[in-house]
Amino acid sequence: MSVTDAERSSLVWFKAASSSHNGACVQVASLPDGVAVRDSKDPEGPVLVYTPAEWRAFLDGAKLGEFDRFGA
Secondary structure: OOOOHHHHHHOOOEOOOOOOOOOOOEEEEEEOOEEEEEEOOOOOOOOEEEOHHHHHHHHHHHHOOOOHHHHO
């Protein structure tokens, strides 16, 4: 899955309230068939696109603490 230039220009990006203010965060945007993810330091850079099932699996793992070891 990918995002066209037209889709990209219309996306509304969000980041977590607990993100740092130095631009070191991940931003997400809703797509009709999934979720787009980008690095806030490079807004014109690559956009990763996940299906709803992939995004739910990631969120479930995050809520269960499965990725906590990567944030140390």
